[in-house]
Amino acid sequence: MDCKTAQNLLEAYLDNELDRASARELEAHADTCADCSARLGQLDELRRALREPELRYRAPPQLRERVRAAASSSGQARARMPAWTRLAAACVLAFGAGASSIYMLDSTRAAHEDLTHDVFAAHWRALAATSPVDVVSSDRHTVKPWFAGKVAQAPLVRDFAEQGFALAGGRIDYVGSARVPVLVYRHGQHLIDVFVLPIPASLPNTAQREGYTLTATTLGAQPAAIVSDMDAAERARFADLLSSPSAP
Amino acid sequence: MNAFVDDLAQRHLDAAYNLGRWLLGNEHDAADAVHDAFVRASRAADTYAGGNARAWWLAIVRNCCLARLASRKREAQQRHLSVVQTTAPLHTDDVEAGVDASQRQAIIAAQLRALPEEFREALVLREIEDLSYREIADVLGVPIGTVMSRLARGRALLRRALGPAHTQETAHGL
Numbered sequence: 001m002d003c004k005t006a007q008n009l010l011e012a013y014l015d016n017e018l019d020r021a022s023a024r025e026l027e028a029h030a031d032t033c034a035d036c037s038a039r040l041g042q043l044d045e046l047r048r049a050l051r052e053p054e055l056r057y058r059a060p061p062q063l064r065e066r067v068r069a070a071a072s073s074s075g076q077a078r079a080r081m082p083a084w085t086r087l088a089a090a091c092v093l094a095f096g097a098g099a100s101s102i103y104m105l106d107s108t109r110a111a112h113e114d115l116t117h118d119v120f121a122a123h124w125r126a127l128a129a130t131s132p133v134d135v136v137s138s139d140r141h142t143v144k145p146w147f148a149g150k151v152a153q154a155p156l157v158r159d160f161a162e163q164g165f166a167l168a169g170g171r172i173d174y175v176g177s178a179r180v181p182v183l184v185y186r187h188g189q190h191l192i193d194v195f196v197l198p199i200p201a202s203l204p205n206t207a208q209r210e211g212y213t214l215t216a217t218t219l220g221a222q223p224a225a226i227v228s229d230m231d232a233a234e235r236a237r238f239a240d241l242l243s244s245p246s247a248p
Numbered sequence: 249m250n251a252f253v254d255d256l257a258q259r260h261l262d263a264a265y266n267l268g269r270w271l272l273g274n275e276h277d278a279a280d281a282v283h284d285a286f287v288r289a290s291r292a293a294d295t296y297a298g299g300n301a302r303a304w305w306l307a308i309v310r311n312c313c314l315a316r317l318a319s320r321k322r323e324a325q326q327r328h329l330s331v332v333q334t335t336a337p338l339h340t341d342d343v344e345a346g347v348d349a350s351q352r353q354a355i356i357a358a359q360l361r362a363l364p365e366e367f368r369e370a371l372v373l374r375e376i377e378d379l380s381y382r383e384i385a386d387v388l389g390v391p392i393g394t395v396m397s398r399l400a401r402g403r404a405l406l407r408r409a410l411g412p413a414h415t416q417e418t419a420h421g422l
Contacts, residue, residue, distance in 0.1 A: 011400055015374065017381050046407055049356050050375035059265035063279040067261065067286050071254040121392055174382050 001025040006036050014043055019126075019134050019171055115175055120209045122173040122182070123193045123227040132191055133169030133184045143170045147181045155181045155196040156220040160241050165192065183219075187238070192228040194219065194242065218243045252296075253289045256305050263302070263377050264309040270372045271313040271365065281316050285309040303379070303386035310369070310387060317365075359409040367402030374399055 001022075006029045012018050013026050030036045126132035135146040140157040147154040150172055159167040168184040168191075175195060183194040196219055197203065203225050207214040215226045217239040226239060257264070264285060268278030285308045296304050360368060373379045373387060384395045 011403065012396065015381065015399070042407065043403065046403060046410070047375060049352070050360070050371065050406075052353055052356075054350075054353050055357055055360070056262070056376050057266045057269040057278070059261040059282070060275065060279065063265060063282060064258070064261055066279070066283055067257055070283065070286060071250070071257075071290075117391055 001029045003029070003033055003036060006030065006033065007039065010036065010040055010043060014040070014047060021134055021136070115203055116207050116209075116214065118175045119195055119203065119214055119225055119227055120207075120212060122175070122195070123212060126171070126173075126182075126184075126193060127191060132171065132193070134171040136169045138167050138169075140167060143167065143183070146170060147172075151179055151181050153222075155183065155222065155224075156246060157183060158242075158246060160185070160238075163237075163241055164188075165238055165241065185238075187228075187230060187234065190228050190230045190234075192226060192230065192238065195225045195227065197223045197225060215239055220246070250290050250293055252301075253286070253293050253305075256301050257286045257289065260302050260305055263306060266376060267306060267309055267369070267372060268313050270360070270368060270376075271310070272316060273361065277316055278313075281312040282309060284312040284315075288312065300383055300386060303383045306373070306377075306379075306387045307389065356406075356410065359406055362409070363402060363405055367398055367405060370395060370398040371402045371406070 006026055009018060009022060009026055013023055018026065030040055135143055137143050137146075138159060138161065140159050144154050144157040147157075147170060157167070157170070161167065165185045165187050168186045170184060171182050172179050173182045173195065174180070175197065178198050180198065181196045183196065185192040185194065203214065203216055203223075205216045212227060212229050213232075213235060215235050217224050217226055219242050224242065226235065226242070228235065228238075230238070261282070264282045265278055268281045269275065272278050272281060285305075288311075289305060289308045292308070360371065363371070369388065370384060373384045374381075379387070381392045381395050385392045388395065390398075
């Protein structure tokens with residue numbers, strides 16, 4: 001790892017946000033680089049100072065009591081409501097439901113946008129981190145068990161080296177608040193991330209950011225998203241390979 | 249449904265209050281903002297769409313704090329007062345008082361208080377509340393990249409501000 005890359009990753013390293021492979025590379029670099037180890041020391045000192053317990057304000061007992069009182073009084077109010085107020089409340093609720101479904105539409109669109117952004121951001125972070133994989137292997141029998149202990153459902157892992165898309169390994173990334181498995185392939189100079197998504201994840205069929213393209217596909221029965229800077233023809237070929245029925 | 253919010257608020261009441269204190273600067277406003285947030289969260293429990301519940305709760309707390317800050321600024325403008333002074337007064341008394349470790353803490357607290365809001369809140373959530381980048385992004389409603397750059401900028405500003413107290417390291421570091 002060169003010094004410039006290391007400098008950019010120092011904070012993510014201290015914040016525990018680097019994948020293990022990059023963290024190890026950064027440690028190896030800092031061992032031999034006086035500048036980076038000095039900066040690491042300074043950042044760590046600042047962090048320890050900010051984490052002194054005296055800097056954290058505790059909720060005063062009166063506030064805790066006030067919240068508890070508010071919680072129980074709203075509970076009692078619901079229980080004690082006379083019939084006509086319940087009817088009125090039902091009207092308000094019905095109105096509220098209409099309003100909240102409009103809100104939901106808006107928030108679905110926003111969530112859509114957020115997830116798309118997450119997928120691109122994760123891909124870019126992986127590219128910046130010099131090693132985009134946590135488990136480096138071209139052997140699907142190594143990659144699949146590695147996922148098994150880390151995500152609810154280990155994805156279908158296949159190597160397409162013969163077709164020009166070699167399996168490079170895998171990692172775990174975040175999409176929204178879900179931890180998802182990511183399969184990493186190489187095609188010539190291109191790095192390809194395949195995000196294997198939980199069933200309800202809603203992503204657009206295709207999206208573009210800064211020269212990178214997201215393409216929706218399926219991997220076995222699971223929805224997946226391919227992110228890469230390949231051209232359209234290669235993307236389509238790779239998507240077909242992924243969604244093709246697996247050979248026994 | 250509301251039992252969920254009650255439990256969530258009680259469990260993360262310190263986190264909520266701490267965020268409120270650092271954003272609003274005093275006990276009274278922070279407590280009121282957290283109370284507002286609790287009422288709002290109870291009413292909006294059905295908008296919780298899964299995911300990180302602490303981040304959802306802290307996002308509501310933050311909104312209530314920002315609403316208070318905004319009305320405070322409006323009042324200040326009506327009274328033709330400086331807006332800057334109302335947000336985060338730097339308590340120089342704190343800095344002078346105490347010795348050694350407690351003095352250092354007071355200096356750090358004063359400098360953190362003096363940071364612009366966007367860097368202060370990111371640092372409070374990251375260092376004091378120990379939230380991940382993803383959680384901070386959810387609370388602030390910004391992309392993770394923005395969280396990273398705000399943290400980096402906030403840390404750089406703090407380190408610069410703390411410079412004189414760190415003469416031993418910075419003397420040759422700069």
